[in-house]
Amino acid sequence: MHKNKFSAPQTLKELSKALKTKKENCFIAAGGTDLAVKINKNRIFDYSIIDITKIQELEKIEMINNSIIIGACTTMQSIENSEILKVYAPALVKAASKVGSTQIRNRATIGGNIANASQSADTLTVLMTYNAEVEIINSQGKIVTNKVNDIVKGLEKNLLNQDEVITKIKFKVEDNELSSFSKVGARKAVTISKINCCIKIKINKSNLIEKAEVYFGAIGPKPIKSEIVENVLVGKKFSKEVLSVLLDKSSLQVNEAIPTRASRYYKRIAVKGLVDSILNDLIEQEQSLEGDLYE
Amino acid sequence: MIIRALINGEKINKDVDPNKRLLDFLREDMRLISVKEGCGEGECGACTVILDGKAVTSCTIFTGQIQGCEVVTLEGLDKSGELDKIRDSFIKHGAIQCGFCTPGMILSSKALLDKNSNPTKEEIKRAIEGNLCRCTGYNKIVEAVEEIVDSEVK
Numbered sequence A: 001m002h003k004n005k006f007s008a009p010q011t012l013k014e015l016s017k018a019l020k021t022k023k024e025n026c027f028i029a030a031g032g033t034d035l036a037v038k039i040n041k042n043r044i045f046d047y048s049i050i051d052i053t054k055i056q057e058l059e060k061i062e063m064i065n066n067s068i069i070i071g072a073c074t075t076m077q078s079i080e081n082s083e084i085l086k087v088y089a090p091a092l093v094k095a096a097s098k099v100g101s102t103q104i105r106n107r108a109t110i111g112g113n114i115a116n117a118s119q120s121a122d123t124l125t126v127l128m129t130y131n132a133e134v135e136i137i138n139s140q141g142k143i144v145t146n147k148v149n150d151i152v153k154g155l156e157k158n159l160l161n162q163d164e165v166i167t168k169i170k171f172k173v174e175d176n177e178l179s180s181f182s183k184v185g186a187r188k189a190v191t192i193s194k195i196n197c198c199i200k201i202k203i204n205k206s207n208l209i210e211k212a213e214v215y216f217g218a219i220g221p222k223p224i225k226s227e228i229v230e231n232v233l234v235g236k237k238f239s240k241e242v243l244s245v246l247l248d249k250s251s252l253q254v255n256e257a258i259p260t261r262a263s264r265y266y267k268r269i270a271v272k273g274l275v276d277s278i279l280n281d282l283i284e285q286e287q288s289l290e291g292d293l294y295e
Numbered sequence B: 001m002i003i004r005a006l007i008n009g010e011k012i013n014k015d016v017d018p019n020k021r022l023l024d025f026l027r028e029d030m031r032l033i034s035v036k037e038g039c040g041e042g043e044c045g046a047c048t049v050i051l052d053g054k055a056v057t058s059c060t061i062f063t064g065q066i067q068g069c070e071v072v073t074l075e076g077l078d079k080s081g082e083l084d085k086i087r088d089s090f091i092k093h094g095a096i097q098c099g100f101c102t103p104g105m106i107l108s109s110k111a112l113l114d115k116n117s118n119p120t121k122e123e124i125k126r127a128i129e130g131n132l133c134r135c136t137g138y139n140k141i142v143e144a145v146e147e148i149v150d151s152e153v154k
């Protein structure tokens, strides 16, 4: 019997301590946007909660050398307004700005987005594109680092242990990197229409795409890497000309990922709109970057 | 658990079930029934309140999480007299029909106006995109908020 226990640690130390007694039906609450709904929907009456939103150090966004570090309780709204992220991880800013509604963005956290591993979690697609890692603390106070990709199982399952909590998200950024994100399907009720995409590229001095990272979300239990699309980008000149082949390959990728699902007809076409808007965004970013590149 | 918070300007110090949804706490324990339950899933905005200056859906927050925070509901705006102008504008523009979405709409608009006294139409739309209304078709609501902005700027 949990007798509706509620604790709100204020430091990581207190958090570890609280995790010592965590068992089934004890939930970690951050923004609550998914958890409160889940508890209510599944008619769970006997549960306890560890609220991590009072741990201040989990709300920071910082950049150390080439690494971006984001506290797990950082809200979508803070990500959307972060000057650092606007410059170094525009795709993440875009994804955060497209989550739910104003009310949800004010509460939903990036750590929660990962831990929930919802099939259509928008920021997951971006974080996987950036090959992001998470720092995890356990009940012993031990901190381990893992790839987001290895923690997320998808379909609302993660691979965290019972006594583990994500505390930080980290990824590396490089100069002259462009990234963008796009999605369709905003409401939870219409998951079937959902698909999202993140593209990150690095262009060199002669305007050739040196590296490309591409992920599609919501066409599998978790975001999938699209080598098909990455391969057509690498080595190409970065301009509007890559668009037509990009569109075809994206469609092909969707087809490969969901060859039998009924939504494939729709998604094969929807993906073209996504990729088109991403490319436009990247071209815009490139133009504003050009100054520093060629001077 | 004892919750200490500021609700509609009033300090409370109350023994409550911290695992209850904020929505239920406000309606049942505080009798603030302007806070409505529509979907219970964070999608419709009927349960919107202002928490530490930000519009949030009270159906997705646990009561224990408001420890030390400030919550404002429509009753609070009424008490402070801030509601009058907004209500007049909503009535004038026909932005209220059944009224179920109205408290949430007003609080979302209010949270925006507190931060940005001169929002654009797009900003107004974005602020209320999480508030569903089955009656008005939204245009009248946006117009009502625009008029509040204009009268404030003047």
Ligand code: FES
Pocket (backbone or CB within 6 Å): B036, B037, B038, B039, B040, B041, B042, B043, B044, B045, B046, B047, B048, B057, B058, B059, B060
């Ligand atoms: S009842 Fe909370 S958003 Fe609908």
Ligand code: FES
Pocket (backbone or CB within 6 Å): B095, B096, B097, B098, B099, B100, B101, B102, B132, B133, B134, B135, B136
């Ligand atoms: S006035 Fe009826 S739902 Fe908005």
